[in-house]
Amino acid sequence: MSRTIEAIIKHTGATSEKKSASARSQTMKAIRIHKYGGPEVLHYEDAPRPQPQAGEVLVRVHAAGVNPIDWKVREGHMKDFWPHKFPLILGWDLSGVVEELGRGVSRFKIGDEVYSIPDPTRNGAYADYIVVRESELALKPNSLHHIRAAAVPLAALTAWQSLFDTAQLQPGQRVLIHAGSGGVGHFAVQLAKWKGAYVFATASTKNQDLLRELGVDKAIDYTQQRFEDVARNIDIVLDTIGGETQERSWSVLKKGGVLVSLVQPPSEEKAKELGVRAAFVAGHPSGEQLAEIAKIIDAGQLAPVIDRILPLSEVRRAHELSKSGHTHGKIVLRISNGNGTMERKQS
Ligand SMILES: NC(=O)c1ccc[n+]([C@@H]2O[C@H](COP(=O)([O-])OP(=O)(O)OC[C@H]3O[C@@H](n4cnc5c(N)ncnc54)[C@H](OP(=O)(O)O)[C@@H]3O)[C@@H](O)[C@H]2O)c1
Numbered sequence: 001m002s003r004t005i006e007a008i009i010k011h012t013g014a015t016s017e018k019k020s021a022s023a024r025s026q027t028m029k030a031i032r033i034h035k036y037g038g039p040e041v042l043h044y045e046d047a048p049r050p051q052p053q054a055g056e057v058l059v060r061v062h063a064a065g066v067n068p069i070d071w072k073v074r075e076g077h078m079k080d081f082w083p084h085k086f087p088l089i090l091g092w093d094l095s096g097v098v099e100e101l102g103r104g105v106s107r108f109k110i111g112d113e114v115y116s117i118p119d120p121t122r123n124g125a126y127a128d129y130i131v132v133r134e135s136e137l138a139l140k141p142n143s144l145h146h147i148r149a150a151a152v153p154l155a156a157l158t159a160w161q162s163l164f165d166t167a168q169l170q171p172g173q174r175v176l177i178h179a180g181s182g183g184v185g186h187f188a189v190q191l192a193k194w195k196g197a198y199v200f201a202t203a204s205t206k207n208q209d210l211l212r213e214l215g216v217d218k219a220i221d222y223t224q225q226r227f228e229d230v231a232r233n234i235d236i237v238l239d240t241i242g243g244e245t246q247e248r249s250w251s252v253l254k255k256g257g258v259l260v261s262l263v264q265p266p267s268e269e270k271a272k273e274l275g276v277r278a279a280f281v282a283g284h285p286s287g288e289q290l291a292e293i294a295k296i297i298d299a300g301q302l303a304p305v306i307d308r309i310l311p312l313s314e315v316r317r318a319h320e321l322s323k324s325g326h327t328h329g330k331i332v333l334r335i336s337n338g339n340g341t342m343e344r345k346q347s
Pocket residue numbers: 067068069154155158178179180181182183184185202203204205206207222240241245261262263281282283284322325326327328329
């Protein structure tokens with residue numbers, strides 16, 4: 001399946017090299033969908049190269065992080081929430097280089113190396129270029145190359161906004177992070193430790209070492225133990241799983257604690273009955289918070305874990321892996337080979 005996309009990339013890449021400079025400036029290559037569906041609706045094709053408007057920046061994409069939201073949008077799960085139009089470019093996690101500035105942009109200059117979560121209601125980053133609002137951008141961490149930087153924005157910002165903005169995590173608090181080995185979870189573990197929390201985290205047997213390497217104080221193997229037998233008197237639960245895991249999480253909270261979910265709004269009635277707080281977090285773009293996160297990364301206190309790096313030609317496989325729900329850390333798509341043309345070869 002992915003070989004088909006690779007073959008098309010090889011073919012059209014050869015053709016596009018013959019195009020005039022002006023034709024090249026009008027179009028770019030992108031992975032787009034024209035309808036909701038399985039991985040087969042992902043198509044590598046020409047798309048109009050976007051133009052930055054006032055307050056916007058054109059970024060040449062070097063790498064795009066893959067997140068569950070990518071296949072959820074592709075399958076149509078978000079259609080009642082986000083007004084997407086077809087054809088749509090997926091991928092809302094990127095690292096790249098500033099190519100052009102819209103009117104009034106003052107914080108960035110051409111050539112800056114940046115990373116971002118762009119607005120998920122607009123076109124994403126599986127493309128040569130993307131237009132991003134200035135407020136959604138930050139300089140990428142100096143210590144990470146683009147591939148690793150692209151693994152950071154969406155998952156790390158979601159962890160940051162959940163633990164710090166919503167749950168108001170304080171040093172010394174006890175935190176339970178479900179799926180501490182996942183994209184959001186592995187950043188949440190590190191950020192909670194950075195803030196001085198005592199951290200419990202769940203994952204299956206194969207990821208127990210990873211949890212400990214990330215700094216987890218009590219790693220819980222959810223295939224062998226019930227987390228509520230180990231984690232008690234918890235101030236903050238970060239629920240990245242929902243369903244039965246969320247339901248069982250109420251019992252571990254101490255009075256005044258908070259259950260923060262990323263997947264399903266927890267019951268307000270239940271929270272009231274137990275004297276705790278319930279919150280649902282929808283992560284949002286913030287260049288300002290990404291700049292803070294870059295400082296922590298450059299100080300050596302936070303790092304992305306990469307499950308695998310795939311060429312763009314394997315985007316369908318990347319979606320299948322993400323949907324399996326059992327990758328660790330992040331999957332990243334390599335978009336540019338560094339000379340301004342889309343990645344064509346498999347690593
Ligand atoms: N609301 C928002 O703004 C927002 C933002 C980001 C993500 N999300 C959502 O949050 C969820 C997690 O996202 P993600 O990027 O972290 O996903 P992910 O990287 O795909 O998570 C994979 C991890 O989940 C672990 N896992 C699977 N089942 C588990 C279970 N029953 N208990 C504990 N761990 C389990 C796996 O560990 P094992 O292989 O060891 O099982 C794996 O390492 C997704 O549904 C995503 O859409 C929401």
